[in-house]
Amino acid sequence: MQASRDGDQSLVPRAPTGPTPLQMREALAGFPTGLVLVTAEVESRVVGMLASSFTSVSLDPPLVSLNFARTSTTWPVLQQAERWGISVLGDNQAGDVALLSRPAGTRFEGISPMPTHQGGLVLPGSTVTLTVTRHAEIDAGDHVLTLLRVLGLERDAAQAPLVVYDRTTHRIAA
Numbered sequence: 001m002q003a004s005r006d007g008d009q010s011l012v013p014r015a016p017t018g019p020t021p022l023q024m025r026e027a028l029a030g031f032p033t034g035l036v037l038v039t040a041e042v043e044s045r046v047v048g049m050l051a052s053s054f055t056s057v058s059l060d061p062p063l064v065s066l067n068f069a070r071t072s073t074t075w076p077v078l079q080q081a082e083r084w085g086i087s088v089l090g091d092n093q094a095g096d097v098a099l100l101s102r103p104a105g106t107r108f109e110g111i112s113p114m115p116t117h118q119g120g121l122v123l124p125g126s127t128v129t130l131t132v133t134r135h136a137e138i139d140a141g142d143h144v145l146t147l148l149r150v151l152g153l154e155r156d157a158a159q160a161p162l163v164v165y166d167r168t169t170h171r172i173a174a
Helices: 021-028 074-078 096-100
Strands: 036-042 045-051 055-058 063-069 083-088 128-140 143-155 162-165 168-171
Touching: 036 074, 045 063, 045 074, 045 096, 063 074, 063 128, 083 143
Parallel strands: none
Antiparallel strands: 036 045, 036 083, 055 063, 063 143, 083 128, 128 143, 162 168
């Protein structure tokens, strides 16, 4: 908290200032990110969601991160699974984005994630697939920053990634 002197008066606190949530959303839409599908099997059904907050954290130990909104209804269900699959979507999967953006109950109709050797579920044809387990969770305001330990991964270098910029998907050259 910053304070200022009002003549010889005691320090008077000033309210913190900063961007509104809407201003943050608008500004950060100008930052291109990859798009991933996070999936798991919980009580014999596939659950998951799209995310654009995926990033590499550490090579040793192998860690990545995702941020989940506290308001998400899928996040508490994903937490029940020991292992997750992360599929980095490729440009060949642009048509799946609308399907994967549907409400949770119908999200995977017509979409068939495949199991990995390490126990995750991933979307075939993705640029990169990872099997992960939760390593740590960190309170991050209206989100939960989740650090994930990578148990296995594969990359299809011939596949170009799909990128989100200004809330729409774009293809880029590999």
